[in-house]
Amino acid sequence: MTGLPRRRFLQLAAVAGAGLAVGVRLGGAGEALAAGGDLAPNAFVRVDTDGTVTVVVKHLEMGQGVDTGLPAIVAEELSVPWPAVRVVSAPADSGRYNNLLFGTAQGTGGSTSMANSWLQLRKAAAAVREMLCEAGARRLGVPRAQVDARQGRVADSASGKGFGYGALVDEAATLPVPQDPPLKDSKDFTLIGKDGAVRRTDATGKTDGSAVYGADVILPDMVTAVVARPPTFGATLARFDDSKARAVPGVRDVVAIPSGVAVVADDTWSALKGREALRVEWRDGAGATLSTDAIRARYAALLEQPGLAARREGDADAALAASGRRLSAVYEVPYLAHAPMEPLSCAVRLGPGRCEIWAGCQSQTSDQAAAAKVLGLQPQQVAINTLFAGGSFGRRANPTSDYIVEAVEIAKRADGPVRLVWTREDDIQGGYYRAFFLHGLDGALDAAGNPVAWRHRLVGQSIAAGTAHAAAMIKDGIDRTSVEGASTLPYAIPNLSVELHSPALPVTVLWWRSVGSSHNGFVTESFLDEMAHAAGRDPLEFRRALLGDAHPRHRAVLDLAAEKAGWGSPLPAGRGRGIAVHESFRSFVAQVAEVSVDGKGGFTVDRVVCAVDCGIAVTPDVVRAQMEGGIAFGLSAALYSAVTLRDGRVGQSNFHDYPVLRMSEMPAVEVHIVPSAEPPTGVGEPGVPPIAPAVANALFAATGRRIRTLPFGGRIREG
Numbered sequence: 003m004t005g006l007p008r009r010r011f012l013q014l015a016a017v018a019g020a021g022l023a024v025g026v027r028l029g030g031a032g033e034a035l036a037a038g039g040d041l042a043p044n045a046f047v048r049v050d051t052d053g054t055v056t057v058v059v060k061h062l063e064m065g066q067g068v069d070t071g072l073p074a075i076v077a078e079e080l081s082v083p084w085p086a087v088r089v090v091s092a093p094a095d096s097g098r099y100n101n102l103l104f105g106t107a108q109g110t111g112g113s114t115s116m117a118n119s120w121l122q123l124r125k126a127a128a129a130v131r132e133m134l135c136e137a138g139a140r141r142l143g144v145p146r147a148q149v150d151a152r153q154g155r156v157a158d159s160a161s162g163k164g165f166g167y168g169a170l171v172d173e174a175a176t177l178p179v180p181q182d183p184p185l186k187d188s189k190d191f192t193l194i195g196k197d198g199a200v201r202r203t204d205a206t207g208k209t210d211g212s213a214v215y216g217a218d219v220i221l222p223d224m225v226t227a228v229v230a231r232p233p234t235f236g237a238t239l240a241r242f243d244d245s246k247a248r249a250v251p252g253v254r255d256v257v258a259i260p261s262g263v264a265v266v267a268d269d270t271w272s273a274l275k276g277r278e279a280l281r282v283e284w285r286d287g288a289g290a291t292l293s294t295d296a297i298r299a300r301y302a303a304l305l306e307q308p309g310l311a312a313r314r315e316g317d318a319d320a321a322l323a324a325s326g327r328r329l330s331a332v333y334e335v336p337y338l339a340h341a342p343m344e345p346l347s348c349a350v351r352l353g354p355g356r357c358e359i360w361a362g363c364q365s366q367t368s369d370q371a372a373a374a375k376v377l378g379l380q381p382q383q384v385a386i387n388t389l390f391a392g393g394s395f396g397r398r399a400n401p402t403s404d405y406i407v408e409a410v411e412i413a414k415r416a417d418g419p420v421r422l423v424w425t426r427e428d429d430i431q432g433g434y435y436r437a438f439f440l441h442g443l444d445g446a447l448d449a450a451g452n453p454v455a456w457r458h459r460l461v462g463q464s465i466a467a468g469t470a471h472a473a474a475m476i477k478d479g480i481d482r483t484s485v486e487g488a489s490t491l492p493y494a495i496p497n498l499s500v501e502l503h504s505p506a507l508p509v510t511v512l513w514w515r516s517v518g519s520s521h522n523g524f525v526t527e528s529f530l531d532e533m534a535h536a537a538g539r540d541p542l543e544f545r546r547a548l549l550g551d552a553h554p555r556h557r558a559v560l561d562l563a564a565e566k567a568g569w570g571s572p573l574p575a576g577r578g579r580g581i582a583v584h585e586s587f588r589s590f591v592a593q594v595a596e597v598s599v600d601g602k603g604g605f606t607v608d609r610v611v612c613a614v615d616c617g618i619a620v621t622p623d624v625v626r627a628q629m630e631g632g633i634a635f636g637l638s639a640a641l642y643s644a645v646t647l648r649d650g651r652v653g654q655s656n657f658h659d660y661p662v663l664r665m666s667e668m669p670a671v672e673v674h675i676v677p678s679a680e681p682p683t684g685v686g687e688p689g690v691p692p693i694a695p696a697v698a699n700a701l702f703a704a705t706g707r708r709i710r711t712l713p714f715g716g717r718i719r720e721g
Contacts, residue, residue, distance in 0.1 A: 045098070046126045047076055049134070053154050053168035055082050060092040060099035061110040061119070062364050062398075063204055064342075064391035065631070066686040067624035068115045070202045072123060074621055077200070078193045079127035079186055082154040082167070089203050094366035094386035105474075109365040111399050111513070113587035113684020116620060120682055128183035130174075137173040138165055188618070188679065197622050204390065213390050216347030216421075219360045223418040224349065225254055228273045228425070229408055230280055231262040234650035235433065235508040236287025239263065246279040256280070259411040261404070266416060270423050289508035290650040297438060297647070298334070300505065301461040305332065305442040309459055309501035310478065312485040316497035318444075321455035325446030329536055331529055333443065334711045335521040336644035338436035338514055339660060344392025345429040348409040351419040352377070357384045361406065362391025364398035372403035376410045395515040395635070400434050401469040430660050431652040435645055436514030437463040437484075439521050443529040446497075451537030453548065455497040458488050458526070463511045464504040479504070483513060487522030487586060487691060492556050493530065493548035509647070515635055516687040519586035523691025524640075524698070524712065527582035531699045532708065541581055541699065542569055555615050556583055558676050559592040562613035566674055567594035576601065577608075580699025582692040589688040590615040590676075591629070595669075595696035599704045607637065607669045607697055612689065614673065617680035625685050626673040632689020633671055638662040640694035642713050 048056040057076045063069040069089050077087050092099040092108075099108045102118040131151050138156030139146040142163060149156050149164070157164030193199045207213030232238065242263050244256035252272025257264050263282055267273035322328055348361040350373075357377055363369045366386050374381045391398060398405075409422035424432065439462035446455035465483050466475035475482055480502055482489075489500045514520055534544035542564050549557050560583045564570075573579065576599050583592040596609040612629050619625045642661040646653045654660040698709040 046123060047080070047130050049080075049130060049167050049171050051168045051171055053082075053086055053166050054088055055080060055086050055154075055167075056088045056090060057123075058090055058092045058099075060101070060108060061115040062362060062366075062388055062391055062394070063091075064110070064362060064364070064394045064398075066115070066628060067202065067621060068110070069204050070200060071116055071621045071624055072119050073203060074193050074200045075120065075123045076127040078191055079124045080131050081151045081186075084193065084200050086154055087203070091388040094363070094370040094381075094384070094388075096367040100367070107365065108367040109399060111364060111396065112517075113589065113687045115686075116682045116684060117588065124185050125183060128185050129179050132180045132183045133174040133177050134167055134170050136177055137170040141165065141170070141173065194620050195618060195622065200621055202624070208390075215344055215390050215392055216349060216361045217344070217423060219349040219389070219421060221349060221351055221419040221421075224421055225266050225268065225416060225418065226270050226273050226421050226423060227264045227266045227409075227412045227416075228270070228277050228423055229259070229262045229264045229412075229428075230277050230282055231428070231432065232284050232287075234284070234286065235289030235292065235510065237284040237290065238287060240283040240285040242283065243281040246281070247276040250276040250279055252276075255416070257412065257415045259408065259415075261408055261411075264408075264412045264415075266412065266420070273423070274425070286650075287508065292507070292509065292647045292650045294336075294438070294646045294648070297507065298440065301438075301440040301503075302332075304461045304503040304505065305440055305459055307503070309461075309503040310480055311499070312480045312502050313489040313491075313498065313500040315499075318455045318457040318497040318499035321497035322444050322446050322457060325448075325455060327447040327449075327536070329443075329445045329447075329529075329532055331443045331532060331708070331710055333441040333525045333528065335439050335441075335524065336646065336712060337438045337509065337511075338639055338643055339430045339645055339654075340393075340395040340397035340434075340436075340512075340514060341429060341643070341657075341660065341662065342391070342393030342395055342397060345426055346398070346405040346424040347422060348405055349419060349421040350409045350413040352413050355379065355383055357410065357413075358387065359384065359406065359409070360387045360389055362389050362394065362398060363406070364391065364394050364396075365403070368399075368401075369403045369406045372407050373410045376407055377414065396513040396517070397434060400512050401471060404434070426657070427655045430645070430654050430656060433510035434512040435509065436520060437465070437511040438509075441521070441525045443525065445529065445533050447533065447537050451539055453493070453495045453533055453537075456491070456493075456495045457499045457501070458491075459501045459503070460484060460488065460522075461503040461505065463507055463509070465511055465513055465517075467504065467506065483518045485518060485522070487519035487584060488526060490585065491526055492553045492585065493545070494550055494552065495548070515632070516586050516690040519584060519687075519691040520636075520639070523582070523584040523586070524694040527584060527692065527695035528698050528708075528710065531580070531695070531702065535702070540570075545581070545583065555590045555676075556585065556592075559583060559590045559613040559615050562674050562676060563592035563594050563611050566613070566672060567596070567609075567611035569594060576704065578700045578702070578704025580696045580701070580703055582695040582699065584688070584691040586688045586691055588683040589617075589685060591688045591692050593633070593692040593696045595693065595700045597697060597700040597704055599701070605701060605704070607667070607700075609670045610672070610693065610696070612671065612673045612692075613676060614685065614688070615676035615678055616685050616688070617678050617682040619675045619678070620682050622675055625675055628685040629673045629689040630671050632687065633693050634663050634668055636690040636693035637667075637669075637697070640697055640712055641715060644713055
């Protein structure tokens with residue numbers, strides 16, 4: 003492996019002067035990078051002569067807290083006070099900064115950041131700690147076993163004499179790196195798992211406005227671009243008249259690129275006005291006549307036919323046919339835009355044999371490779387400066403790197419640096435949606451009210467089909483993201499079948515926060531509630547019995563949420579409680595929702611009690627914040643958000659017709675974390691799946707009406 007240039011690492015670390023840097027190879031073994039500020043590959047931790055510890059974070063900070071949680075692991079293992087920690091983003095480099103759960107790619111998603119970095123960063127930090135302790139012992143003239151590290155200082159346990167880390171880095175840098183350094187015992191943690199022990203590293207910048215996002219980048223001689231894209235999926239450019247656009251003050255150029263027509267101007271306003279003045283003719287493609295109604299009808303026909311088997315136990319068809327107590331239901335979930343607070347943006351500067359990109363990149367090495375391909379460069383000739391992202395929920399990690407490629411295509415045709423800006427309308431109408439799905443559910447109960455059959459048939463587009471991810475994500479025709487949360491149903495039902503149809507459509511689809519679990523959690527937990535009520539059983543006890551002893555972590559969050567919510571206690575008239583539990587991304591979340599109905603079809607969501615088991619909660623404040631955010635995000639989708647098609651066009655354009663939850667509508671939320679010694683898992687996504695079924699089940703408890711179609715708005719209607 004080749005090393006980073008000295009200059010580049012110093013830029014990364016934002017540190018001048020001498021220091022000790024240690025990295026971890028892919029297998030987890032450590033190696034010394036160099037002394038005196040020299041550099042080496044795969045650097046994660048740097049200690050400088052002033053005692054500052056710089057942590058290089060390989061994941062994108064998009065609000066989920068990785069710039070706090072990952073450095074907290076290092077600070078804990080290295081035993082340094084939190085104020086001494088600094089954070090920088092890693093460059094795009096899969097050889098050093100790959101996501102260990104993604105293989106050879108660097109990227110952030112699937113709630114993997116904490117899980118894949120936990121041991122990697124602990125070993126890197128522990129190696130630094132051991133080197134500093136050895137250097138301290140040698141300087142003090144005592145055995146290594148007689149010194150310990152605490153609060154950024156190595157001290158003799160007998161005399162108390164010692165040195166700050168900064169004073170020892172030059173000597174430590176000359177020592178070999180321990181290949182298997184001892185890790186701290188969890189009972190000695192002072193930061194990890196402790197409320198209030200660390201403060202979010204991004205809080206100040208996001209509060210005072212100093213945090214830098216893609217749209218904030220200003221480079222010398224930079225121009226701003228917006229793109230006119232096809233109004234229907236699959237359409238292509240036929241011709242355009244740019245005469246009026248070029249007459250707009252500030253417009254520099256109008257150029258055709260593969261995705262549409264770019265207007266390049268001195269500033270965003272001029273570019274937008276120039277785009278408004280464009281006259282563009284499009285050549286219709288396969289999506290020109292698409293409508294939500296037609297898609298629904300096509301899917302409904304497929305629901306009547308067996309699909310590919312994603313899971314099969316026993317004989318669900320036979321058990322259903324033989325049962326005298328059978329339930330059936332059809333659930334529907336719409337296309338959904340990601341709608342992050344910050345729409346897509348990107349700045350690009352080209353030079354001889356070089357490209358530099360500034361963006362909130364979620365898939366750094368994929369974006370790097372896509373940009374290189376456009377320019378005819380090698381990936382290492384493309385430098386990516388990863389900035390904060392104002393949300394993403396999966397949108398910035400699309401297989402085509404669409405917005406990155408657009409910006410590079412424009413930069414190829416410009417005289418200097420280019421900043422590409424997407425508007426909210428571009429975002430809502432730009433595709434890469436959570437897929438539209440229909441779900442057909444059939445269940446059967448025996449005479450005692452126990453489930454004896456469960457058949458779940460899904461119809462919806464595959465995310466992976468036709469992409470570079472297909473080989474890894476599709477097996478025997480089953481896209482695992484389509485059925486996750488359905489094929490992994492934890493309940494003990496003897497005859498169980500999960501089937502999938504994956505029709506091809508020109509609408510571009512993508513992972514969306516909690517991916518398949520975002521809709522499968524709603525469907526499975528709602529239909530299980532239907533079965534519980536049909537059996538005359540309490541929904542909580544029905545779930546507990548079906549989970550049995552085989553799924554203790556499901557039961558633990560279920561019991562905790564129910565206890566804290568006062569499950570079973572009486573409620574005033576017009577109020578109802580609903581419960582749901584779901585595992586996604588190896589984390590377990592249960593939620594109890596309380597609603598009030600007004601007798602006229604209106605309702606409010608008043609309270610949500612959430613219990614989460616995500617293994618060791620590295621930063622409890624962040625865990626709670628992510629559960630709260632996931633609940634708000636999931637409520638937006640449950641109550642309001644939907645993308646619809648008519649005559650091939652998206653019917654929504656901004657938050658007036660693609661509404662999201664307002665602050666005044668946010669319920670009171672309580673989050674309870676299950677104590678755990680298991681390795682940490684993710685929290686960015688698992689808070690989403692249980693909220694829609696918990697609310698729908700609460701509304702049934704209050705009204706006796708089932709909701710099977712999302713969104714269900716602020717009024718109750720029959721499902």
